[in-house]
Amino acid sequence: MGFDYANRLKMLPPYLFAEIEEKVEKKRKEGMDIIDLGIGDPDLPTPQPILDCIKKELQDPDNHRYPSSAGEADTRRAIAQWYKRRFNVNVDPNGEVAILIGSKEGLANICRAFVNPGEKVLVPDPAYPVYAQGAALLTDAVPLRFPLLAEKGFLPEMDSMPTDARMIYLNYPNNPTGAVCDEDFLLQAHRWCNETNTIFCYDNAYSEMTFDDYVAPSAIKVGHNDGIIEFCSLSKTFNMTGYRMGYAVGDANLIAGLKKVKSQIDSGAPKFLQKAMSMALGEYKGAERPQMVQDNINVYQERRDVLVRGLRKLGFKVDPPKATFYLWLKVDGPSLKFAEDLLGAGIVVTPGIGFGKGGEGYVRMATTQTSERIEEALERMAKVL
Ligand SMILES: Cc1ncc(COP(=O)(O)O)c(C=O)c1O
Structure with missing residues (x-):
């Protein structure tokens, strides 16, 4: 028609x-x-141990049922433990963790939860297209692009950013530039977000895909979980793009808003995959991969x-x-x-x-x-x- x-x-x-x-x-x-x-x-x-875990969990009929939309308690605990081991930061598994069907939907849905039509969302240029499109434009918000320049190491100058936006997306290690940042940059970005009352969305999907002696930091650690939400993904770390498993950790208020949107749209990630996520993250015995x-x-x-x-x-x-x-x-x-x-x-x-x-x-x-x-x-x- x-x-x-x-x-x-x-x-x-x-x-x-x-x-x-x-x-x-x-x-x-x-x-x-x-x-x-x-x-x-x-x-x-x-990796084979993850496949074995999925095979085993599929045999349990309890895993064939609807998951809880807040995410399984054990998996939220496994995520909190991973944050403690990997970044040495304390996260409350009850209020500060959301389980996602891939980090992409979380990056888009956080905008629905906190940005009103017509409000501004700061988006890097270049960037993963979801921030401007799936998030801002599909929320009837206005994406404002700010440049990432080679001569600045593809890091934005926070002090020259418009201060009237509702939300900002930052992503390091960065897609598409491969650029990285250090804790000082995240500290500066967090301070700027607090001063300008801007919600800080940090996309850390590539935190584990690092080379040589570089170790990726967490914005949650730097910003004491205040006004920040950080998105992580199993996709690249464990070669699991097709499973659609990710999670968000952050300020309890931001996590609650994200979960509220999700509870109206999806019914959570499959339980057998949440169990595999717990198992995979549990492979980290310390900060090392x-x-x-x-x-x-x-x-x-x-x-x-x-x-x-x-x-x-x-x-x-x-x-x-x-x-x-x-x-x-x-x-x-x-x-x-x-x-x-x-x-x-x-x-x-x-x-x-x-x-x-x-x-x-x-x-x-x-x-x-x-x-x-x-x-x-x-x-x-x-x-x-
Ligand atoms: C920067 C960035 N963030 C998030 C994602 C989404 O990952 P997923 O939804 O598979 O967790 C991608 C995927 O390519 C990405 O490049």
């Missing part, structure tokens, strides 16, 4: 990634061998080094990112054109413009292919460029 979309849906910009996916599919159908460095989706399998996570990180670090070495040989100036499996590559000319040229050679990269105007002039490469395939992509690039 062709009903018109609601205005808020019409306001969303075209989803660039869907368009790219279509072009890639077309090339695949034409028989082209595609090396996909586009999507941030781990190619490595979920357990072997199952470290094994992954070793693979991504090696691939990162292969990619950086190869790109340097091709004449690009690149520094190895200290975190995430992304490499944010400065290119000549428009990012879409660069990405299309590479697609012609069967290589998928994400044009920076898909992350906001501030991403123009860059493409994002994800090391979600084996080192051999990355080497092959580099050889193909040498021919095209």
Whole structure:
């Protein structure tokens, strides 16, 4: 019948990634061998002990029933214990933890819970598209973009930010730039949020995907859980993007609002997956990564080094990112054109413009292919460029 979309849906910009996916599919159908460095989706399998735990939990009929919308008490406790071990911060599992169906929905729903139509939401540029679109625009709020610049290490200058926004999103380790921050930056950001009465949403989805000697901090620790909500995810840490498991930790008031929205929309994450989440987080015996996570990180670090070495040989100036499996590559000319040229050679990269105007002039490469395939992509690039 062709009903018109609601205005808020019409306001969303075209989803660039869907368009790219279509072009890639077309090339695949034409028989082209595609090396996909586009999507941030781990190619490595979920660690076996987690799979075993899921298999076992699936046999228990109690796990076939509705979960509690507040999240299972044991899993909330496991999350609080993880925060204590990993960041040495005390979190109340009853009031300060929410279990999410992937951190993406939490990042979007927190905006519904606390931002009124027409209010402003500060969003980095470039950024993971959910903050501006799934969160702000679909709440009828106004996303205000602030720049992340290479010369500033992709960290914003808090003091030059508009002070009349309701909420701000910050994300380090950062998608798409791979940039990281230290505790001092988080302290400064928290102070600014308190002074300006801005809700601090911190996306820490890549906290465990770090390299060399860098260890990612927690905004909750720095800000004593005051006016802050932090989002974490099992997706990248344990190669579990398809399971949709994440959690939020934070100020009890912010967590309560988020849970209130969620209780009206979803009925919680499946119990057998919540139990697997408890088991996976329980693998952390201290602040250090357990072997199952470290094994992954070793693979991504090696691939990162292969990619950086190869790109340097091709004449690009690149520094190895200290975190995430992304490499944010400065290119000549428009990012879409660069990405299309590479697609012609069967290589998928994400044009920076898909992350906001501030991403123009860059493409994002994800090391979600084996080192051999990355080497092959580099050889193909040498021919095209
Ligand atoms: C910065 C960032 N935050 C959050 C997410 C969402 O992760 P998930 O919903 O799988 O937990 C992603 C996924 O790519 C991301 O890049």
